[in-house]
Amino acid sequence: ESAGSSGGTGSGGPRRGGSLRAAFPGAGVKETMDPHAQRQFVDIARHKAVFDKLVDLDATLRPVPRLARSWTSDRTARVWRFELREAAFHDGHVLDADDVLYSLSRILSPDAADHLAKHSLSHIDLRESRAVGARGVEIALDRPDAELPTLLAMTGTAVVRKGWDDPEHPVGTGPFRFVSFTAGRSFTARRFDDHWAGAPHVDEVRVLSADTEARAAAVRGGEVHYAHELTPTFARTVAHDSRVRVVATKRSGVQGFALKTDRPPFDDPRAALAVKLLVDRERLVEVVCAGRAEVGNDLYGKGYAYYPSGLEQRERDVAEARRLLRRTGLFNKKVSFHTSTAADGFAQAAHLFTEQAGEAGLRVDVTNGPPESYFTDVLTRGTVTNHRCGAMPIPTYLSERLLTDAPQNATAWHDRDFDASYADARAVVDTGDRTARYRKVQTTLRDRGGLVLWAHPEWLNAVARTLHGVREAPPNTVDWARFDTVWLD
Amino acid sequence: MKAARVANGARVVNGVRALVERVRRVARVRRDGPVRGVPRGSRARRGRALGGGLLLVPPVAAALLGPFLAPDPVPSDGAPYAPDEGPLGTDALGRDVLALVLRGGASALGVACAAVALAVVLGGALGLAAAASRSRRVDDLLIRPVELLLPLPSLLVISLVGVGWRGHPVAVALAVAALNVPAVARLLRAAALDAASGPVAEAMRLQGESRARVLFGHVGRAVLPVAAADAGTRVGTAVFTVAAANFLGLGLDPTSPDWGVVIAASREALFVQPWAVCAPTLLLVMFTVGANLLADGLLGGGAVGGARTGSGSRTGGGRTGGARTGDGRTGGGRGDGKATA
Amino acid sequence: MLRYTLRRCAWTVVQLAVLAVVVFALTNLLPGDAATVDFNEQAGLEQVAELRAQMGLDRPWGERLLDWAYGVAHGDLGTSLVGGGPVSGVLAASIGVTATLAAVTLLLLVPLATAVGLLTGLRAGGRTDRAVSAVTLTLTSVPDFVLALLLVAFFSLRLGWLPSTWVGVDGAWWERPELFVLPVAVLLARTVCTLSRQVRAGTIAALHSGWAVQARRLGVPRGRLVLRHVLPNAAVPGVQELARTGDQLLGGVLVVEAVFAIPGTATALVEAVQNRDVPTVQGLALALAAVACLLNLGADLVTRRLAPRTEVLR
Amino acid sequence: MTGATGREQPGGDGRVGSPYGPGPLVEVRGLTARAGTATLLDGVDLTVTPGTATALVGPSGSGKTTAALALLGEAAPGVRLAGSVRVGGVAVVDDDGPAAGAADVRGRLLAYMPQHPAHALNPARRIGAVLTELARLHRPFGTGGRSAAEAYAAGALHTAGLTPDPGGKGMDGGGEQGGGVSAAEGRALRRRFPHQFSGGQRQRVALAQALACGPRVLVLDEPSTGLDTVARARLAGQLNRLVADGFGVLLLSHDHDLVRAVAPRTVLLDRGRVADTGATADVLPPPRPAPQRPYTDRPLPPPAAGDTAVPALVAHGLTAWLRTGRRGAVLHDVSVTVPEGGCVAVVGPSGSGKTVLARCLAGLHERHDGRLVLRGEPLPVLRRRTARQIRGVQYVWQEVRGSFDERRTVLEQVARTAVRLRGLPAPEAAERARRIAERLGLTPAQLTRYAAELSGGELQRAALVRALLAAPDVLVCDEITTALDATATALVTAEIARLRGRGTAVLWVGHDLALVEELADTVVILDAGSVVEAGNCRTVLASPRSGTARLLLRSRRLGAEVPAVPPEAESPEAVPPETSPPEVRPPSETDSPVHREDRPQP
Numbered sequence A: 001e002s003a004g005s006s007g008g009t010g011s012g013g014p015r016r017g018g019s020l021r022a023a024f025p026g027a028g029v030k031e032t033m034d035p036h037a038q039r040q041f042v043d044i045a046r047h048k049a050v051f052d053k054l055v056d057l058d059a060t061l062r063p064v065p066r067l068a069r070s071w072t073s074d075r076t077a078r079v080w081r082f083e084l085r086e087a088a089f090h091d092g093h094v095l096d097a098d099d100v101l102y103s104l105s106r107i108l109s110p111d112a113a114d115h116l117a118k119h120s121l122s123h124i125d126l127r128e129s130r131a132v133g134a135r136g137v138e139i140a141l142d143r144p145d146a147e148l149p150t151l152l153a154m155t156g157t158a159v160v161r162k163g164w165d166d167p168e169h170p171v172g173t174g175p176f177r178f179v180s181f182t183a184g185r186s187f188t189a190r191r192f193d194d195h196w197a198g199a200p201h202v203d204e205v206r207v208l209s210a211d212t213e214a215r216a217a218a219v220r221g222g223e224v225h226y227a228h229e230l231t232p233t234f235a236r237t238v239a240h241d242s243r244v245r246v247v248a249t250k251r252s253g254v255q256g257f258a259l260k261t262d263r264p265p266f267d268d269p270r271a272a273l274a275v276k277l278l279v280d281r282e283r284l285v286e287v288v289c290a291g292r293a294e295v296g297n298d299l300y301g302k303g304y305a306y307y308p309s310g311l312e313q314r315e316r317d318v319a320e321a322r323r324l325l326r327r328t329g330l331f332n333k334k335v336s337f338h339t340s341t342a343a344d345g346f347a348q349a350a351h352l353f354t355e356q357a358g359e360a361g362l363r364v365d366v367t368n369g370p371p372e373s374y375f376t377d378v379l380t381r382g383t384v385t386n387h388r389c390g391a392m393p394i395p396t397y398l399s400e401r402l403l404t405d406a407p408q409n410a411t412a413w414h415d416r417d418f419d420a421s422y423a424d425a426r427a428v429v430d431t432g433d434r435t436a437r438y439r440k441v442q443t444t445l446r447d448r449g450g451l452v453l454w455a456h457p458e459w460l461n462a463v464a465r466t467l468h469g470v471r472e473a474p475p476n477t478v479d480w481a482r483f484d485t486v487w488l489d
Numbered sequence B: 001m002k003a004a005r006v007a008n009g010a011r012v013v014n015g016v017r018a019l020v021e022r023v024r025r026v027a028r029v030r031r032d033g034p035v036r037g038v039p040r041g042s043r044a045r046r047g048r049a050l051g052g053g054l055l056l057v058p059p060v061a062a063a064l065l066g067p068f069l070a071p072d073p074v075p076s077d078g079a080p081y082a083p084d085e086g087p088l089g090t091d092a093l094g095r096d097v098l099a100l101v102l103r104g105g106a107s108a109l110g111v112a113c114a115a116v117a118l119a120v121v122l123g124g125a126l127g128l129a130a131a132a133s134r135s136r137r138v139d140d141l142l143i144r145p146v147e148l149l150l151p152l153p154s155l156l157v158i159s160l161v162g163v164g165w166r167g168h169p170v171a172v173a174l175a176v177a178a179l180n181v182p183a184v185a186r187l188l189r190a191a192a193l194d195a196a197s198g199p200v201a202e203a204m205r206l207q208g209e210s211r212a213r214v215l216f217g218h219v220g221r222a223v224l225p226v227a228a229a230d231a232g233t234r235v236g237t238a239v240f241t242v243a244a245a246n247f248l249g250l251g252l253d254p255t256s257p258d259w260g261v262v263i264a265a266s267r268e269a270l271f272v273q274p275w276a277v278c279a280p281t282l283l284l285v286m287f288t289v290g291a292n293l294l295a296d297g298l299l300g301g302g303a304v305g306g307a308r309t310g311s312g313s314r315t316g317g318g319r320t321g322g323a324r325t326g327d328g329r330t331g332g333g334r335g336d337g338k339a340t341a
Numbered sequence C: 001m002l003r004y005t006l007r008r009c010a011w012t013v014v015q016l017a018v019l020a021v022v023v024f025a026l027t028n029l030l031p032g033d034a035a036t037v038d039f040n041e042q043a044g045l046e047q048v049a050e051l052r053a054q055m056g057l058d059r060p061w062g063e064r065l066l067d068w069a070y071g072v073a074h075g076d077l078g079t080s081l082v083g084g085g086p087v088s089g090v091l092a093a094s095i096g097v098t099a100t101l102a103a104v105t106l107l108l109l110v111p112l113a114t115a116v117g118l119l120t121g122l123r124a125g126g127r128t129d130r131a132v133s134a135v136t137l138t139l140t141s142v143p144d145f146v147l148a149l150l151l152v153a154f155f156s157l158r159l160g161w162l163p164s165t166w167v168g169v170d171g172a173w174w175e176r177p178e179l180f181v182l183p184v185a186v187l188l189a190r191t192v193c194t195l196s197r198q199v200r201a202g203t204i205a206a207l208h209s210g211w212a213v214q215a216r217r218l219g220v221p222r223g224r225l226v227l228r229h230v231l232p233n234a235a236v237p238g239v240q241e242l243a244r245t246g247d248q249l250l251g252g253v254l255v256v257e258a259v260f261a262i263p264g265t266a267t268a269l270v271e272a273v274q275n276r277d278v279p280t281v282q283g284l285a286l287a288l289a290a291v292a293c294l295l296n297l298g299a300d301l302v303t304r305r306l307a308p309r310t311e312v313l314r
Numbered sequence D: 001m002t003g004a005t006g007r008e009q010p011g012g013d014g015r016v017g018s019p020y021g022p023g024p025l026v027e028v029r030g031l032t033a034r035a036g037t038a039t040l041l042d043g044v045d046l047t048v049t050p051g052t053a054t055a056l057v058g059p060s061g062s063g064k065t066t067a068a069l070a071l072l073g074e075a076a077p078g079v080r081l082a083g084s085v086r087v088g089g090v091a092v093v094d095d096d097g098p099a100a101g102a103a104d105v106r107g108r109l110l111a112y113m114p115q116h117p118a119h120a121l122n123p124a125r126r127i128g129a130v131l132t133e134l135a136r137l138h139r140p141f142g143t144g145g146r147s148a149a150e151a152y153a154a155g156a157l158h159t160a161g162l163t164p165d166p167g168g169k170g171m172d173g174g175g176e177q178g179g180g181v182s183a184a185e186g187r188a189l190r191r192r193f194p195h196q197f198s199g200g201q202r203q204r205v206a207l208a209q210a211l212a213c214g215p216r217v218l219v220l221d222e223p224s225t226g227l228d229t230v231a232r233a234r235l236a237g238q239l240n241r242l243v244a245d246g247f248g249v250l251l252l253s254h255d256h257d258l259v260r261a262v263a264p265r266t267v268l269l270d271r272g273r274v275a276d277t278g279a280t281a282d283v284l285p286p287p288r289p290a291p292q293r294p295y296t297d298r299p300l301p302p303p304a305a306g307d308t309a310v311p312a313l314v315a316h317g318l319t320a321w322l323r324t325g326r327r328g329a330v331l332h333d334v335s336v337t338v339p340e341g342g343c344v345a346v347v348g349p350s351g352s353g354k355t356v357l358a359r360c361l362a363g364l365h366e367r368h369d370g371r372l373v374l375r376g377e378p379l380p381v382l383r384r385r386t387a388r389q390i391r392g393v394q395y396v397w398q399e400v401r402g403s404f405d406e407r408r409t410v411l412e413q414v415a416r417t418a419v420r421l422r423g424l425p426a427p428e429a430a431e432r433a434r435r436i437a438e439r440l441g442l443t444p445a446q447l448t449r450y451a452a453e454l455s456g457g458e459l460q461r462a463a464l465v466r467a468l469l470a471a472p473d474v475l476v477c478d479e480i481t482t483a484l485d486a487t488a489t490a491l492v493t494a495e496i497a498r499l500r501g502r503g504t505a506v507l508w509v510g511h512d513l514a515l516v517e518e519l520a521d522t523v524v525i526l527d528a529g530s531v532v533e534a535g536n537c538r539t540v541l542a543s544p545r546s547g548t549a550r551l552l553l554r555s556r557r558l559g560a561e562v563p564a565v566p567p568e569a570e571s572p573e574a575v576p577p578e579t580s581p582p583e584v585r586p587p588s589e590t591d592s593p594v595h596r597e598d599r600p601q602p
C-alpha cells in the first residue's frame, strides 16, 4: 500500500456526496479524452477517472493489480497471462479479454503517431496474443521482457471497450462516468456506482485546467479543492493559511543536468566526473527546490524498486574536480549550457551551475532556448542541459532515456555494453537476479554516464481543508490524482 | 556568509545615500538659481517640474550609478526569498535584491527608453510626414504599411526576438520599438492633421521653410503634449513588454537583474518576500510618474498660450464663490503665451 | 466620407492579406514546429518525424500557405494542427468572453478616462491634476500581474467578496457579473492612464484656443464648454488611443487572462503560438487583425469628423 | 421676427427694463490697462445705453480691443486692468482687476464679437449646432425648445447677413430674386463647419454667435472687415434695426462710414486715452469726398496696357475645386494677368472666390486646373516650387491671426522669410524686418511680442512684413487693410507703391473700392467664382457693365446716405419688430436683390 494517508485530520470516516473540483496545469487544445493519446497530467487525471488500466504502480513504482487481478509469465518472460477481474463498463458491458486485446491493438495502431505507449509496447505480438477462458488473456511478446506488467501500467495504456474509437464519448470501467469535456478548460464526470472497487465517495468530479497563478489563487480562494503541482514558494505563502494545506510527496522524480557523452569534452568520463564533483548539491536543493528535495546521488529513482541502496553519497570536491578538469584539458575552457524556462527552476539551476563551475575553473556559456520544444531540442543541442524526470519505474527510465536508441536519450549515452547488460537484466524472470543486474547497470552509469542528478524534489499539491483522503503519491502512480477514495466535508 | 552580505548591503546603501545627497544639492542650486528662458510667473510650474525631477532621481541614479556599486554578476549566496537578509532581502536565487535593483535599472530603463524614443522618433516622423503630406497617395504609402504591424500579435514579434536573438537588449529594444511605431505614428498623425493643414504651416511653407522644419518646428511642437503624454505612458508599458515576454518564458534570461524580469520572476513571492517585487516596481513607478510630471511641468499647463484672452479661463463658469481669481494680475502661469520652456 | 470608407475598406483587405503572409512567415520562423512541441518531453526524434508527416508539416511552406489561403477564401479557417478541431471553433470558443470583457472594460473606460482626462486637463498643474495623474500613472506602471495578485489577495482571499479566478466557470459566465469585477479592474487600471492622459493633453490645448475663449465670452458655462466645445477637439488623440486600446483588449490581455484563467483569445493565441499551431495562429491573428483594422477605420472616420478641416488637405 | 432680439420670447422682455433700469447698461470709469511698464489704456470712461449705438474709434493699436475685452472682465496675457467697469450693475472690473461677477455677465448681458473671427470659431463643430446651443443657453424656449432655438439661430444668421450660399449663382445670377431660400438650404448652411466659409462669411458667423446669445449689449470688434459693400450696407441696416429694437451696441471700427451710419455717439481713443467724445459728426473727420487720393501723390503708374507691360504672373483658365475628384467647384475658368510693376485688384462679393484665387496663385490651393505662368515659366503648386519660385509669389493672409504661430515671437517668424528665401543671416534678416516694419508703423518692441499681444492692425502689418521680406516678384494681398486706420493704410499703400516702383506686381484683393481705385490699374470682378467683368480700373468703376459691379458700386457710399438714428429712440418694447419704422433701414437694402428678403420665415 502507498505511503500512508495524510488526510486523516480526525474528521471521522468518509462522507458521501459533494462535487470535487481539482485544478491541473492546462494544455489548451492539446488536451484530449483519448486515453491512449494522453500525455499531460491533466489528461491522465481525467482518464484515470473514466478508465482503468490492467496494472498500476504503487508508491515505490512496483506494479499493482487493477483490472488484472493477477498475472504470470512463462519462464522466458515471453508469454504473459493476465487474469481479469469482473468489472463493468459504464454502458453495462462486462470487461472481457477481447476488450483488452482491442485496447492493445488500438494502442499499437500504426497510423496513430501520438499513441505514446506504442513505442514501449512495440514488442507485443498481437497475432499470438489471445483470450484464455472467460477472464484470462494471454499476451505474447517478440522478445523476453520481465517488465511487461510495469509497461502496462505506464501512461496511455487504459483499457477501452471493444470497438470504441470516439474520444468525444469516452466509455471506460473507471470510477466516474463521463459527462462533459472542453479541451483546455474543464471536465466533468459523475460517480459510477458499479465500479469494481466500490463506488467513489463524491458525487461528481470536475477536473479543470489552469495556469500556476490561477491554480494557486483558486485553491486559496476555495474555488477548487485540489490544485496540482505548485511551487515551494506557494507552500511558503500558505504555510499559515487555515484553508489550504500542502500535500508533499517526497522523492517524486529527479532534477539534474545532462552532459552529452557523445562529444567532447564529456565523451571522457573523467570530465563528466569532474562536473559531478563540482556541483554543490545542497546549494542547488536549497535554492532551486527551496530545500524541498532530497539530495541526489546521480541515480534515478531514490526509494523506488530496484534503486541500488548502499552506494555512498557523492559529495562536492572542488579540488578533485579541478584536478580532473586540468587532466582533461577542460580547465578554464568554456562549455555551453542550453537551458530554458521549460520547467520551474531550470534557468535558476543553470545560473547556479555557472557559478559553481566557475569556482572549479570551468566556464559556462548559458543560452536560453524556447521552452515549448526544449526537451526535443536538447536531444541534439547543448553540451550541458537541464534534465528532469517524473516518477517512473527505474527500468523504464533506463530504457527510455539511456539506451542507444532510446527516444529521449538526453545524454546521448551510446554504450553497446550497457544496452546489452540492460537487455539481459530485463529478460531475467527471477526478481533477485534481475535486481542485482539492474544494480550493476546503474552503478556503471553513475560512474561513467553523463547524468548529474542532484535532487529528488518533493511533489507539492495543495488541498483544501475540506478535502480528505488525499494521499502522498508520486505522479503516475495509483494513488496520485485519485478521486474515488477522497471525500469532502 | 551572512555578515559579508550585510556589509555588502551597507556599502551599497551608503553609496546610494551619498548619491541622493549629491543630486539633492544639484537640485537645490538649480532651484535657487535663475532659470533661463522660463517666463515670469511660472514658479509653480518650475516647482512641479522639480517635483517630477526629484521622483526621477532614485530610479535614474540606480540605473546610471548602480552598475558601479553592485557586483556583476550579483552573487547567489543567500537563502532564496529570505526577507531579512540584506536591506531588501533576497530573490529566488538568494541574490541580494538591492544589488539586483542597482544592476538591473540600466537595462530596464535603457531598453524601455531606447525603444520608446525610437518609436516616437520613427513613428512621429512617419505620422507627421503623413499628416503634412498633401497627397493622399503619399499619406497612404507612409501610414498603411506601418499599420500592417499594428494588429500583429506583439507576442509573436517578441517571441521571435526572444528566441532568434536570445533576448539581446538591442534586439528587444528594436522589437518593442517596432511594436510601438504604428501606434505612435497613427496617434501623432491624427493629432497633427489639424496643425498640418492650418495656415501657420502654410505660412511657413510660403516662407520656404524646409519640410522638416515645418514638421518638427511647428507641427511637431503642436503635438508635443500629445506625444509627451503618449511616450510617458509607453515607457512603463515597454518595461513590461519585456517582463511579459519573460512572464511567458520566451527565451529571455529569467535570471537577469533587469527590473521587469525581476518583478516577473519574483511575483509568486509577493507575500513571502515583498521587496523582491516591490523594490523594482517602486523604482519603475517613480520613473514613470516622475518622467510624466516632469514633462507636464516643462510643457506647462498652457503651452499653447492660446488667445490673448487665455486668462478668462479662471473666472469662467462662475464657480468662483466670490473669490477673486486674479485673471490679469498674476500674469497667469498657464495662459501665458510665452510658455515654451 | 463614403468614398473614403470604401477606399479604406479596400486597403484593409490588402492589409489583411499581407498580414496573413507575414504571420505565416513569422510563425514558421519560430524555432520548432507543431510536431516537436507536441512531443516535447514525450518522445524521440523518430516519433516527432512521424508526427510531422502525419500533420503534413513536411510539405513545402508555399503549398501549405496556398492551401490555407484557398480555404480562407472559401470561408474555411482551416483545422488546428494540435487539437484537430476547426480553427473557427477555437475562435468561437474564445471570442465571446474576450469581447464581453473588452466591451465591459471599454464601457467603463471611456467615461472614466474622459472624466479623469478632463478633470486633470482643466486643473492642469494644480494639486488635483498632480494627485490624479500620479495615481493613474502609478496604476499603469505597476505590472498587471502584480496588480492582479494584490487585488485577488485582498478582495478574494482576505475579504472573500469576489471570485479569485474563472477556474471551473464553464458556460454561463455571462450570468455571473461578479466574475468580471477584478479582471475589468485590472484592465481599467492598465488602460485608463494612457487614454486619460491623451484627453488631458488635448483638453489643455483646446482650452486655450481662441474659440474656447470666445465660447466662454459668450457665456457658455464651464461644464458645457468642456463637454460640447473642448471635448470634440480634445478627443482626437483619445479616439486613436481608444481604437488601439480596443484592439489590445481584444487581442492582448494575455496576462489578465492567464492570472484569472479566463479562456479568451489572447490565451488561445499564445497557446497556438506556443504549440506552433500555424492554422490557429493564422486564423486568430487574422480575425483580431480584422477587428483592429475596423477599429482603426472607425477611429479615422471619427478623427476626420473631429478635425473636419483636414478635408481641405486631401 | 427681427433677427435675434428674442422679443417674441417670454421672459425676453423682463430684463429689458428692470432690474437694470433705463440708465446706462455699461459704465466704464477710469479704466486703465497696463502691460509691464506700458500703459495700454489710461483712464478710459465709456457708457453704453440700451437702444443706442456707440462707436469706439482710434488708430490701430490705440487700445480699442483691450477696452472692449475689459467690458467682459478679460485681459490679454500679461495685461493688468484697474478702474471700474460695471455691466448691468454688476462690477466686472474693479481696482483689483477683473471681478468675480464677470462670468455672470458674459453672453447674457454682453456679447462680444471678436476681431479675428476665424480664430474664434470652433473648427470641430457645425455652426448651426453652436448657434442653437447659444440660443438655448441664455433663454428658456420651453417645450419644442429645440426647433424654436433652431429657428432663432437661423434668425441670428440671417440678421448677421449670412444667407445660404449663392450656390454658384452670384449677385448677378438673379437666382434669388424669386423668393427666399428654401429651408433645406438654410439647414445645409447651418450644417457647415467654419472652415467651409470665406473670411467675410466667417465674420458674419461670429456676429451671428453674438446675436444668438440675445444679449443686451453687443460689442462688435471690426464687424465690417471682409464684407463687400453690399453686405456692409446691409450690416449697417441690421445694426440700426437692432439698436431700434433696444440693443445697446458698442462698435469698434476703422470704417468711419459704418460708424457714421450706425453710431450717433463716438469715443475716440488715442494711445489708450479718450481723445474725444461726442456726436459722431463732431468727433470724426468729415467724410472724404468721393474719389480722391489722399494717401500718396505719387503719379499713377502708366495705365496697364496689357500688351506692352511684361506680365509677371499669368493665370490662365483657372478652375478650382474644394474637394477631391473635382467636386465642389469654386472658381470657373478665371484668367488674370498681373503685369510687372502693375496692380490688379480682385473685387467681388464676399464668398465669390477671391481668397481661393489668391491661394491658387500662391500655390496653396492645389485642387485646381489651368495654367500659372511666372515670368514666362510655368508655376507649379507650392510644394513643387523652387525657392526662387516661392520667393517669386508671396501671399498675405486675409485672416492674419491664424497664420501666426503662438509659440514664437512675431519677429522670429517674420524674419525667417529673409533667412530662407534670401539667404540672409538671421540677425540681418531681423534687422531688415525691423526696417520694413518701421516703415509700416510698427515699433521694434511690438515685433518682439507674441501674436496674442499685438492688436489686429499691427498683426496685419506684420504679416505684410513677412511677405515683403522675400522681395517678391508678385505680391498677393488678401484684404490686408481691413483692420487699419487711415494713417496705417496710407503707410501700407505707400509701401505698395514703392514696391511697384521696383517692379513688383501686386494682386490686390479688397472690398474698399476707393482704395482699389487708388491702387489698381486693372480690376477683375469675381462673382460666384467666375470673372464677370475685367478691365481698366477707372473705366470699370466709372461705368460698370456687370450687375455685380453695379451693385457693389451702388452700396459703396454708406454713411452719407444713412440717416442717423436719434439717440433716444422710443422705448424698444413699444416698437414691435413688425412695425419698425421703415426709415431705419438703409435705403440701399431695398435695392439689393440679395437682401431683399429681410424677414426670414420663422
Ligand SMILES: Nc1ncnc2c1ncn2[C@@H]1O[C@H](COP(=O)(O)OP(=O)(O)OP(=O)(O)O)[C@@H](O)[C@H]1O
Pocket (backbone or CB within 6 Å): D035, D036, D038, D040, D058, D059, D060, D061, D062, D063, D064, D065, D066, D067, D076, D077, D078, D079, D115, D446, D452, D453, D454, D455, D456, D457, D458, D483
Ligand atoms: N501683453 C501685451 N503686452 C504689451 N503690449 C500689449 C499686450 N497686448 C496688447 N498690447 C498692445 O496694446 C495696444 C492696444 O492693443 P489693442 O488690441 O487694444 O488695439 P486696437 O485698438 O484694437 O488696435 P487694432 O485696431 O489694430 O485692432 C497695442 O499696441 C498692442 O501692441
Ligand SMILES: Nc1ncnc2c1ncn2[C@@H]1O[C@H](COP(=O)(O)OP(=O)(O)OP(=O)(O)O)[C@@H](O)[C@H]1O
Pocket (backbone or CB within 6 Å): C312, D165, D195, D196, D197, D198, D199, D200, D201, D226, D227, D228, D322, D328, D330, D348, D349, D350, D351, D352, D353, D354, D355, D356, D357, D398
Ligand atoms: N471647405 C469648403 N466647403 C464648402 N465651401 C467652401 C469651403 N471653403 C470655401 N467654401 C466656399 O467657397 C467660396 C469661396 O470662398 P473664398 O474664401 O474664396 O471667398 P472670398 O471671395 O475670399 O470671400 P471673402 O471676401 O468673404 O473673403 C465661399 O462661398 C465659401 O463659402
Ligand SMILES: [Mg+2]
Pocket (backbone or CB within 6 Å): D064, D065, D066, D115, D221, D455, D456, D457
Ligand atoms: Mg483690435
Ligand SMILES: [Mg+2]
Pocket (backbone or CB within 6 Å): D198, D199, D200, D354, D355, D356, D398, D478
Ligand atoms: Mg477672402
